Amino acid sequence: MTTPLAPGSTIGILGGGQLGRMLSVAASRLGFKTHIFEPSANPPAADVAAKVTTASYEDADTLRAFAETVDVITYEFENIPTSSLDLLESLRPIHPNREALRISQDRLTEKTFLAELGLSTAPFANVESEVDMTAAVAEIGTPSIMKTRRFGYDGKGQSRLKSAEDAAQALADMQGAPAVLEGFVNFSCEISVIAARSADGQVSAFDPGENVHRDGILHTTTVPAKVPARLLTDAVLMAGRILNALDYVGVLGVEFFVTPQGLVINEIAPRVHNSGHWTQNGCTCCQFEQHIRAVAGWPLGDGNRHSDVVMENLIGDDMDRLPELMADPACALHLYGKADVKPGRKMAHVNRIVSG
Amino acid sequence: MTTPLAPGSTIGILGGGQLGRMLSVAASRLGFKTHIFEPSANPPAADVAAKVTTASYEDADTLRAFAETVDVITYEFENIPTSSLDLLESLRPIHPNREALRISQDRLTEKTFLAELGLSTAPFANVESEVDMTAAVAEIGTPSIMKTRRFGYDGKGQSRLKSAEDAAQALADMQGAPAVLEGFVNFSCEISVIAARSADGQVSAFDPGENVHRDGILHTTTVPAKVPARLLTDAVLMAGRILNALDYVGVLGVEFFVTPQGLVINEIAPRVHNSGHWTQNGCTCCQFEQHIRAVAGWPLGDGNRHSDVVMENLIGDDMDRLPELMADPACALHLYGKADVKPGRKMAHVNRIVSG
Numbered sequence: 001m002t003t004p005l006a007p008g009s010t011i012g013i014l015g016g017g018q019l020g021r022m023l024s025v026a027a028s029r030l031g032f033k034t035h036i037f038e039p040s041a042n043p044p045a046a047d048v049a050a051k052v053t054t055a056s057y058e059d060a061d062t063l064r065a066f067a068e069t070v071d072v073i074t075y076e077f078e079n080i081p082t083s084s085l086d087l088l089e090s091l092r093p094i095h096p097n098r099e100a101l102r103i104s105q106d107r108l109t110e111k112t113f114l115a116e117l118g119l120s121t122a123p124f125a126n127v128e129s130e131v132d133m134t135a136a137v138a139e140i141g142t143p144s145i146m147k148t149r150r151f152g153y154d155g156k157g158q159s160r161l162k163s164a165e166d167a168a169q170a171l172a173d174m175q176g177a178p179a180v181l182e183g184f185v186n187f188s189c190e191i192s193v194i195a196a197r198s199a200d201g202q203v204s205a206f207d208p209g210e211n212v213h214r215d216g217i218l219h220t221t222t223v224p225a226k227v228p229a230r231l232l233t234d235a236v237l238m239a240g241r242i243l244n245a246l247d248y249v250g251v252l253g254v255e256f257f258v259t260p261q262g263l264v265i266n267e268i269a270p271r272v273h274n275s276g277h278w279t280q281n282g283c284t285c286c287q288f289e290q291h292i293r294a295v296a297g298w299p300l301g302d303g304n305r306h307s308d309v310v311m312e313n314l315i316g317d318d319m320d321r322l323p324e325l326m327a328d329p330a331c332a333l334h335l336y337g338k339a340d341v342k343p344g345r346k347m348a349h350v351n352r353i354v355s356g
Numbered sequence: 357m358t359t360p361l362a363p364g365s366t367i368g369i370l371g372g373g374q375l376g377r378m379l380s381v382a383a384s385r386l387g388f389k390t391h392i393f394e395p396s397a398n399p400p401a402a403d404v405a406a407k408v409t410t411a412s413y414e415d416a417d418t419l420r421a422f423a424e425t426v427d428v429i430t431y432e433f434e435n436i437p438t439s440s441l442d443l444l445e446s447l448r449p450i451h452p453n454r455e456a457l458r459i460s461q462d463r464l465t466e467k468t469f470l471a472e473l474g475l476s477t478a479p480f481a482n483v484e485s486e487v488d489m490t491a492a493v494a495e496i497g498t499p500s501i502m503k504t505r506r507f508g509y510d511g512k513g514q515s516r517l518k519s520a521e522d523a524a525q526a527l528a529d530m531q532g533a534p535a536v537l538e539g540f541v542n543f544s545c546e547i548s549v550i551a552a553r554s555a556d557g558q559v560s561a562f563d564p565g566e567n568v569h570r571d572g573i574l575h576t577t578t579v580p581a582k583v584p585a586r587l588l589t590d591a592v593l594m595a596g597r598i599l600n601a602l603d604y605v606g607v608l609g610v611e612f613f614v615t616p617q618g619l620v621i622n623e624i625a626p627r628v629h630n631s632g633h634w635t636q637n638g639c640t641c642c643q644f645e646q647h648i649r650a651v652a653g654w655p656l657g658d659g660n661r662h663s664d665v666v667m668e669n670l671i672g673d674d675m676d677r678l679p680e681l682m683a684d685p686a687c688a689l690h691l692y693g694k695a696d697v698k699p700g701r702k703m704a705h706v707n708r709i710v711s712g
Contacts, residue, residue: 004679004682007678007691007693007704008693008695021384024404025381025384025385025404028377028381028403028404028693029381029689029690029691030689030691031691031692031693031704032693033403033693034403046406047384047389047390047405047406048380048381048384048404048405048406049403049404050402050403050404281640284637284663284685284688284709285685285688293682298682299682299683301685301688302685302686302688302709306662306663307640307662319363322363323360326360326649326654326655327655329640329641329657329658330658332640332641332657332658333385333386334385335363335385335386335387336387337363337364337384337387337388337389339364348363348387353640353658
C-alpha cells in the first residue's frame with residue numbers, strides 16, 4: 001500500500017490557469033497547500049494558492065527551488081518541455097508519470113500507442129515533408145485534417161483538406177512543424193470519459209459526457225450522454241485499459257467519436273479535462289479532488305453521479321450573460337478570476353442542474 | 357435593485373479560521389479575490405486567499421489599509437471590537453450589518469431582541485452583581501446556567517447551577533464579566549436553520565439540521581432532522597422573521613431547542629455556521645457561496661437539498677481516523693489545514709452522504 005501524503009503537505013502544480021485554480025481549491029479541501037509554477041503573471045490559480053512562482057519552464061534554477069518546496073508535483077497542462085521534466089523528476093515524484101506525458105505530447109506517438117493497445121483511432125500518417133504529404137494523402141484520402149504533432153489545443157495548429165488540392169496549403173499551415181494527417185471519421189457525436197487511477201492501481205471513471213464544440217472549442221458537455229449503454233461501458237473500459245497500460249496515477253481525459261462501427265478515440269489528455277467540469281456539481285467527489293487524491297496517494301473518492309448536468313463554457317463575451325445566469329437557481333457558476341475578457345478566452349463555466 | 361459586485365472585486369474577511377477558509381474558496385468560485393484580516397499567523401484561510409493581513413483588531417492604521425484594498429467586508433466571527441467596526445464601516449460596506457453584530461455579540465441584547473420579536477427563548481435574567489444573582493436565581497430557579505454576555509463560544513464562559521447553592525460559584529466563574537442566568541429548557545433535541553437574505557430582501561433557508569453536541573462542542577448535524585414537519589416550517593419562518601427584522605444581508609445561523617411547547621431559540625450567529633457545513637455536499641449552492649452571493653449583492657443560489665447528509669466534526673485526535681475516512685466513499689472530507697492537532701480543536705469535518 002502507498003503511504004498517503006499527510007495533510008499539511010504541499011502539492012506543486014505546473015500551470016496556473018483555471019485547471020490549476022480548481023485543483024488548488026480541491027487540494028485545500030483535503031488539507032494540502034499548493035505551490036503554483038506559471039510563466040505568466042497573476043494567473044487564475046494565484047488567488048487560491050499558498051505560494052506562486054512566476055518563471056519560465058526553461059528556468060532550471062527556479063524549477064529546482066520550486067521542487068524543493070513541494071512534496072509531489074502535478075500539472076494542469078501537458079506541453080511542458082522535456083528537459084524541465086527531467087530536472088523536476090530527479091527531485092520529486094511527478095504524477096501522472098513522464099511516460100503518460102511523453103505519449104500525449106505527440107499525436108503520432110499517442111495514436112501509435114493506442115493502436116498498439118488495440119484501440120481504434122482515426123486513420124493517421126506521419127508528415128514531415130512534401131514526399132510524406134503526397135504518400136499520406138494517397139493513403140488517408142480526403143476529407144482529412146492536418147494537425148501539428150505537438151502543442152495543439154482548442155483547434156489550434158490544424159488545417160482541413162477538403163480535397164487533394166488543399167495538400168500544399170495544409171502542409172504550409174504547419175509552418176515546418178512535424179504533423180500527422182488524420183482521416184475523416186464519420187461520427188454521430190463526441191463523448192468523453194474522465195477516469196482516474198490511484199497509486200495502488202484502483203480505477204474509477206465518471207459517467208461519460210456528450211460534448212458539443214463550437215469553433216473548435218468545447219461548448220457544452222451533457223451528462224448523461226444520450227448514447228447506447230453498451231458504448232458507454234466500452235468507453236469506460238477503454239479508458240481503464242489506457243490507465244493501466246501507462247501505470248497512470250491521476251485523472252485522464254479520453255475523447256471518443258461515436259461511429260456506426262463503435263468508438264474511435266480522438267485524443268487523450270493526461271490531466272483534468274474541461275469535459276469533466278460537470279462533476280463539480282454532479283458528484284460528491286469531483287474530477288479535481290479525484291486527481292489530487294490520486295496524486296497524493298489517497299484512495300479514490302466517490303465519483304457516482306447524483307445529478308444530471310449540462311456544463312457550458314462561458315467564452316469571451318458570453319460573460320455578458322452573467323446577470324441572467326447568476327439569477328438562475330439551476331445554474332452553478334464557476335468563474336476563473338481572469339481580469340480581461342478576450343474573444344475565444346475561457347472565462348468561466350456554468351453547470352446547469354437538469355435533475356437531482 | 358442592488359448592483360451586483362463585479363467578478364474580480366475583492367471581499368475582505370475578518371477572521372482567517374476554517375470559516376474564512378471556506379468562504380474564500382466559495383468567493384473564488386464566483387470570480388472574487390479575498391483579503392483575510394487575522395491576528396494570528398498562518399491562519400487556515402491564508403492558503404486559499406489572494407492576500408492576508410496579520411494584525412490586531414485594535415490596529416487602526418492596518419484596519420484602514422485593509423479596508424482600502426477591498427470592495428466589501430464580511431466576517432467569520434462575531435467578537436470584533438466595536439471601535440474597529442466603526443472605523444471599517446466608515447470606509448467600506450460591512451455585511452451582515454452592525455446592528456446584527458451588536459445584537460448577537462451580547463446574550464442579553466440578543467434575548468431581549470428575540471423576545472420583542474415574539475420569539476421564544478429560555479427564561480433569562482441579567483446578572484452583574486450578587487444582588488442581581490440572588491434575584492435571578494429566585495426568578496429563574498434551578499437547574500439553570502450562567503453564561504457571560506459576551507465572547508462565549510463552544511461552551512466557554514459558562515457555569516451550571518444544579519441548585520441555589522451553586523450560585524456563588526457560578527457568579528465567581530464569570531470572573532466579573534456581565535452575565536445572564538438562563539433557565540433550564542426541557543428539550544428533546546436541538547435543530548438549527550441556516551438562512552440567508554440578499555441585499556434585495558430575498559430570503560432562503562437550507563433544510564433544518566438536527567445537532568448533537570459533545571463536551572459543549574457541535575459533534576454531528578443530521579439532515580433531514582427527524583422532527584415534525586410543522587416544527588421545521590416554524591424554524592424557517594422564525595429565521596426569516598429575524599433576518600427581515602435586522603434588514604440582514606448574508607447567512608445567519610439560528611439554533612433552536614425542540615420542546616413539547618414548540619421551538620425555543622437557543623442563540624443566533626450572524627455568519628456561516630458549523631451546523632451548515634453539510635450544505636457543501638447536500639446542496640448545489642452551499643452556505644459559504646450563499647453568504648458570498650448575499651454580501652456581493654448577487655441573487656441567492658439554489659439551497660435545495662439533493663442528498664441526505666450527516667456532518668461530523670473531527671476534533672483533536674479524531675484525526676487519527678483519517679485513514680479510514682479517506683477510504684470510505686460515502687465520506688466527503690473537508691480539512692482545515694491546521695498544523696497542530698490539539699484537544700478540543702476543530703481540525704476538519706466529514707460530510708457522510710446517507711442517500712442521494
